Each structure stands twice: as C-alpha cells, then as structure tokens.
Amino acid sequence: MSWPDARVQDIAVAHYGKALKKEHRDETGNYSVFGSSGQIGKHSDFVADFPTLIIGRKGSVGEVIWAPEGGWVIDTAFYLELLDHEAIDLxxxxxxxxxxxxxxxxxxxxxxxxNRDDLYDTQIPLPPLPEQKRIAAILDKADAIRHKRQQAIQLADDFLRAVFLDMFGDPVTNPKGWETERLEGLVKVVSGATPSKSNDAYWIGDFPWVSPKDMKSVEIRSTIDHINQVVFERENLKKIPVGSVLIVVRGMILAHTVPVGITAAEVAINQDIKAFISSGGVLPEFLLWFLLSQHANLLSKVTTAAHGTKRFDMADLLNLPVFVPDIEVQRKFVSIARSYKATLDELDWSHKGARELFNSLGQRAFAGQL
Known part of the structure; x- marks a missing residue:
C-alpha cells in the first residue's frame, strides 16, 4: 500500500524558539524549558501553550522531541504548530x-x-487520519518496551556507580584520602573530526564513527554513522583503540548531561568528543567510573561559548584531580565491573531486540505493511 507524500510546509508551521538565559528562568514555574536536546529546566512562562514537536536547529541538530504540554522553546530549536488537526496526527x-x-x-x-527551508521540504507519507492514529498507537507500545529495557540498563549502571563510591568514596571530596594526580598526567588526549560530507565515498564503509548521539550507553561499540577506511589516509582523523574513555566536550546536551563512555571496539570520533587513553597510572575502566561517579561536578565545569554552545574548557577539565589507588585495588574494582558486565550484556541484548522490533515496525508502518 502506498500513500501520498506531504511536505512539512503543507502540514505545519515551524516557529523559531525564543532566547531565555539560564539566569532568567524560574525553576519553580509550571512550564518546561526545551532546547535542541530536550527538557533543560522550568519557567513561569511559555512560547507554545499547545502540544508540539520540537526540532533541534543548533546543537543536537535534527533531534525530534515530544512536548505534549508545550512550554518555552529556546532559540536552538524550532517548534511545530499543525495547520489542520483533521489531516495530521501529531x-x-x-x-x-x-x-x-x-x-x-x-x-x-x-x-x-x-535550515527551516530544508525542514519544510522534508516529505513524509500521509495515510488517512485513522491509519495515522493506528500506526502511532502501535509504535507507542513498541517504544514503551524499548524504554523499559533502557531503564533496566540504567539501573545496572547505577549499581556499579554505587560499588565505586563504596570502595573509593566521593571523587570530589576524597574522604578516604587517596593520592591524586591531575587528569592531564594520566592520559593521552585524542581529538576527533568530521570527514568531508561532500565526499560520499567517505561515508560508505563499516568503520564506526562516534558522535554525541551515540553516547547513550556506558559501552561504546556500535554507531549510527560509519566511514570508509580510506578516510584515515586522506584526512586528519585517528583510530581510537579499545579501552579508551570518551567524553562529550561540546554541544547543547552539556546543558544537562555529560555523556561519558568507554570503547568496546576500535572507533573514530567527531570534533565534539575527546578520547582519553590511559598512560598506565589508572586502568581505563577505573577512570570511566571515576568520571561517571561525579556527574554533578563535571556539569558544574561546563561553560558557554560566545555563540551560545555549551562546552568544556579543556585546560580546566584536564586539571581535574583523579584518585590514583594502588593498581591492585583498581583491579579489584575492575574485576567486579567485568563480572557484572555479563548481566549488562544480557540487558543490552534485550534492549537491542526491543530497538530492532521498534525499527522493524516503523519500517513496515511507513511502507503501509502493518
């Protein structure tokens, strides 16, 4: 079954969000504040008092966010207003x-x-309204299963964070008096880059290329985008080895989250991520959980660039004091983490199955095969 296509311009108006600095927000307000990566605070006023979709314009570009109660949308995003509720289900x-x-x-x-014109030119299949509602209901159910699996993985991650804190104490206050060394002296820092988008051949390959949108789990193995091996011969891009700790250092996601992970496969990274390769003083998995266990402290170090993008000052980040326990003590924690990883792997496969189910249903739904 095939349905006619419709351009976004024909079914919705894309409004620009309005600037709202963090210091001007009212965190006791009733309305959510949204940026390009999602909900980032609260406020007492709104720009949209109706259900809407928020589209990342800068920062998390192209991210689509569901906002059933509207709210204040800042200027890194668009928000959509339907032209005809009888023609399209939000x-x-x-x-x-x-x-x-x-x-x-x-x-x-x-x-x-x-660009808003590119958003407007985007085409989607447009079945009759009852069919739209049916497809949305099916995908809602599949998405709910996927989120439950993700929550289970998060609980497992929380367990290891608790084990780390029990063994070593708070990384910020260091109550157990561990010797410390600056992060800069413990790791080699490797930067990333984006291969030219104008060369299609660069993007036909199977080598994982990590961008912030892939940094949603502790273990980084698979990616959305892949590149060709020839990129490493022609562009200034390095292969990041297994066991490297990755951290997002630039992007609007840093307004509320500092993504940190460890590579489980050889990868490349984009320019918004740094790789920390251990020089031997700390084990990679120990460093990973050291960083994960002080999220609030890392978030406090995020600054804002002149053009509004959130970022780390790398000199400040590399000045971070890191526990350096005896290597055997580190190995004890790593042993616990690795034995627990079997559980994480089972949960991850379950999550992948739920994700594949969701993707399969989506593919069939928009092809008119459900």
Whole structure:
C-alpha cells in the first residue's frame, strides 16, 4: 500500500524558539524549558501553550522531541504548530520525522545547523487520519518496551556507580584520602573530526564513527554513522583503540548531561568528543567510573561559548584531580565491573531486540505493511 507524500510546509508551521538565559528562568514555574536536546529546566512562562514537536536547529541538530504540554522553546530549536488537526496526527508526525533523519540535512558552517527551508521540504507519507492514529498507537507500545529495557540498563549502571563510591568514596571530596594526580598526567588526549560530507565515498564503509548521539550507553561499540577506511589516509582523523574513555566536550546536551563512555571496539570520533587513553597510572575502566561517579561536578565545569554552545574548557577539565589507588585495588574494582558486565550484556541484548522490533515496525508502518 502506498500513500501520498506531504511536505512539512503543507502540514505545519515551524516557529523559531525564543532566547531565555539560564539566569532568567524560574525553576519553580509550571512550564518546561526545551532546547535542541530536550527538557533543560522550568519557567513561569511559555512560547507554545499547545502540544508540539520540537526540532533541534543548533546543537543536537535534527533531534525530534515530544512536548505534549508545550512550554518555552529556546532559540536552538524550532517548534511545530499543525495547520489542520483533521489531516495530521501529531504523534504520527513525531515518528515520521524521527524516521526522516533530519540530522542528515545539517548545514556545515562554523556552527552546524538545520535550515527551516530544508525542514519544510522534508516529505513524509500521509495515510488517512485513522491509519495515522493506528500506526502511532502501535509504535507507542513498541517504544514503551524499548524504554523499559533502557531503564533496566540504567539501573545496572547505577549499581556499579554505587560499588565505586563504596570502595573509593566521593571523587570530589576524597574522604578516604587517596593520592591524586591531575587528569592531564594520566592520559593521552585524542581529538576527533568530521570527514568531508561532500565526499560520499567517505561515508560508505563499516568503520564506526562516534558522535554525541551515540553516547547513550556506558559501552561504546556500535554507531549510527560509519566511514570508509580510506578516510584515515586522506584526512586528519585517528583510530581510537579499545579501552579508551570518551567524553562529550561540546554541544547543547552539556546543558544537562555529560555523556561519558568507554570503547568496546576500535572507533573514530567527531570534533565534539575527546578520547582519553590511559598512560598506565589508572586502568581505563577505573577512570570511566571515576568520571561517571561525579556527574554533578563535571556539569558544574561546563561553560558557554560566545555563540551560545555549551562546552568544556579543556585546560580546566584536564586539571581535574583523579584518585590514583594502588593498581591492585583498581583491579579489584575492575574485576567486579567485568563480572557484572555479563548481566549488562544480557540487558543490552534485550534492549537491542526491543530497538530492532521498534525499527522493524516503523519500517513496515511507513511502507503501509502493518
């Protein structure tokens, strides 16, 4: 079954968000504040008092966020207002735009972003309204299963964080008096880059290329984007070895989250991520959980660049004092983490199965095969 396509311009108006600095927000307010990566605070006023979809314009470009109660949308994002509620179901549009991969429409300038004309030109299949509602309901159920699996993985991660704190204490206050060394003296720092988007051959390959959108789990193995091995011969891009700790150092996600992970496969990284390769003083998995166990402290070190993007000052980050317990004590924690990893792996496979089910249903739904 095939359905006619409709352009976003024909079914919705894309409004620009309005600037709202953090110091001007009212965190006791009733309305959520949204940026390009999701909900980032509260406020007493709104720019949209209706259910809407928020589209990342800068920062997390192309991210599609469900905002059923509206709220204040800052100027790193668009928000959509339907032209005709009898022609399009908002929840269906949410899934359709996620499937449209708006991030692929990024304009590569000094500050990558999504142009509103490109958003407007995006086409989605438009079945009759009852069919839209049916598809949305099916995908909602599949998505709920996927989120439950993700929550189970998060609980497992929380367990290891608790084990780390029990063995070593708070990384910020160091109550057990461990010797410390600056992060800079314990790791080799490797930067990333984005291969030229104008060379299609660079993006036809199987080598994982990590961007912040892949940093959603502690173990980094698979990625959304892949590149060709020839990139390493022609561009200034390095292969990051297994056991490297990755941290996002630039992007609007740093307004509320500092993604940290460890490579379980050889990867490349983009320019918004740094890789820390241990020089031997600390074990990689120990360093990983040392960083994960002080999220609030890391978040407090995030600054704002002149153009509004969130970022780390690398000199400040590399000045971070790191526990350096005896290597055998580190190995004891790593042994616990690795034995527990079997449980994590089972949960991860369960999550992958739920994700594959969701993706399969989405593919069939938008092809008219459900």
């Amino acid at each position: 929840r269906y549009l949410f899934y359709a735009l996620k499937r449209a991969n708006l991030s692929a429409k990024t304009i590569t300038t000094s500050i990558p972003g999504l």
